[in-house]
Amino acid sequence: MKIHEFQAKQIFRKYQVPTPNGGLALDSEKARQIASEIGHFPVVVKAQIHAGGRGKGGGVQLAQSLDEVCKHTEAIIGMNLVTHQTGPEGKIVKQVLVEAGVNIEKELYLSLIPDRETACILVIASEAGGMDIEEVAATTPEKIIKVHINPLSGIQPFHCRKVSFGLNLPSAVIKEFSQMLTRLYHLFIENDCSMVEINPLVITKENRVLALDAKMDFDDNALFRHKDLLEFRDLDEEDPLDVEASKYNLNYINLDGTVGNMVNGAGLAMAVMDTIKLAGAEPANFLDVGGGATAEMVENGFKIILSDDKVKAILINIFGGILRCDVLAKGVVEAARKTEIKVPLVVRMEGTNVEEGRRILAESGLDLFTADDMKSTGEIVAKIAAS
Ligand code: ADP
Ligand code: MG
Numbered sequence: 292m293k294i295h296e297f298q299a300k301q302i303f304r305k306y307q308v309p310t311p312n313g314g315l316a317l318d319s320e321k322a323r324q325i326a327s328e329i330g331h332f333p334v335v336v337k338a339q340i341h342a343g344g345r346g347k348g349g350g351v352q353l354a355q356s357l358d359e360v361c362k363h364t365e366a367i368i369g370m371n372l373v374t375h376q377t378g379p380e381g382k383i384v385k386q387v388l389v390e391a392g393v394n395i396e397k398e399l400y401l402s403l404i405p406d407r408e409t410a411c412i413l414v415i416a417s418e419a420g421g422m423d424i425e426e427v428a429a430t431t432p433e434k435i436i437k438v439h440i441n442p443l444s445g446i447q448p449f450h451c452r453k454v455s456f457g458l459n460l461p462s463a464v465i466k467e468f469s470q471m472l473t474r475l476y477h478l479f480i481e482n483d484c485s486m487v488e489i490n491p492l493v494i495t496k497e498n499r500v501l502a503l504d505a506k507m508d509f510d511d512n513a514l515f516r517h518k519d520l521l522e523f524r525d526l527d528e529e530d531p532l533d534v535e536a537s538k539y540n541l542n543y544i545n546l547d548g549t550v551g552n553m554v555n556g557a558g559l560a561m562a563v564m565d566t567i568k569l570a571g572a573e574p575a576n577f578l579d580v581g582g583g584a585t586a587e588m589v590e591n592g593f594k595i596i597l598s599d600d601k602v603k604a605i606l607i608n609i610f611g612g613i614l615r616c617d618v619l620a621k622g623v624v625e626a627a628r629k630t631e632i633k634v635p636l637v638v639r640m641e642g643t644n645v646e647e648g649r650r651i652l653a654e655s656g657l658d659l660f661t662a663d664d665m666k667s668t669g670e671i672v673a674k675i676a677a678s
Pocket of ligand 1: 311335337342343344345346347351390391392393394395398421422490491503504505
């Protein structure tokens with residue numbers, strides 16, 4: 292689960308990770324009030340959407356007066372902000388963060404992520420932070436430093452020194468930076484984060500260290516023990532079909548292609564998406580209905596795929612284990628009866644009760660194709676989607 296910058300900054304403040312003063316505004320009147328409370332200029336007006344790259348897209352503006360704060364707020368709220376992370380369709384901005392402008396001496400990059408390969412928390416940092424970090428990573432990767440922290444022993448002073456020296460920090464800020472990194476590490480662990488990113492982390496002309504931007508992502512599997520964080524969820528920022536699927540505990544991710552697919556088991560689902568691509572088409576989603584899916588879950592999954600306008604064909608590939616083929620077939624027939632199917636359906640199933648499952652499908656009167664192996668299943672559905 293991702294959250295907004297202003298929410299991440301609230302968590303930062305709780306952990307005493309320094310950020311500029313500011314507040315959230317839904318209109319220019321509130322923006323003016325926050326700016327006058329800040330009491331000095333420049334003030335920065337920042338679009339709050341879940342994507343980065345807002346600065347380059349015109350979603351971060353400096354204001355030198357209260358009138359300018361209002362003007363920028365009115366221009367940003369309601370705008371369709373397009374950044375490299377929103378995709379070409381962009382995102383409508385509903386709220387802005389109004390915060391104190393900072394005298395920037397240097398912009399750094401700092402992030403924490405879990406590193407699965409080493410089972411460590413990985414600190415990634417660069418002294419070439421700011422809006423062009425992707426370019427830095429692509430052209431001068433040596434400017435990016437990495438420090439692993441073993442979660443069993445936790446963060447130690449030597450980790451902080453390693454990052455500080457790697458960032459060429461002036462000696463006057465090393466102590467403050469080390470304190471901030473240590474707090475950030477605890478914030479990361481205690482909230483079960485899957486990412487914390489600060490770009491830019493700035494050194495001010497007054498030699499202070501401040502998080503100017505804040506991005507946080509949480510491990511969804513651990514959210515059950517962070518009920519307070521769930522209040523930060525913003526459904527407007529999520530794909531509507533993903534939200535619908537999450538209501539039924541379906542493992543669904545909406546994608547860009549035209550071949551809808553429903554599979555049991557994440558590994559098999561990945562293999563099916565590969566097969567679809569190999570046959571020259573693109574998957575419209577990832578959907579793992581799970582090993583123990585009920586007919587109702589299959590029906591709901593099917594309905595979600597059918598409500599996706601870009602789907603031109605549907606592939607169902609189920610290995611009948613705990614989820615038996617006859618249960619699957621019943622779910623498909625039920626969903627098909629209740630929903631008007633406008634696209635061809637290709638079904639492949641194997642495993643427990645496969646004969647019964649095939650009989651149910653054959654006698655349903657549904658217009659569907661059946662296939663025997665993965666390769667031909669992919670080829671049939673790709674051909675249909677392309678026609
Ligand atoms: P994004 O990463 O989405 O572009 P940022 O929050 O990183 O958004 O803002 C983009 C740029 O705007 C920053 O790199 C920084 O130069 C400037 N900026 C952001 N917040 C402030 C602030 N409070 N004071 C001064 N400059 C800021
Ligand atoms: Mg940024």
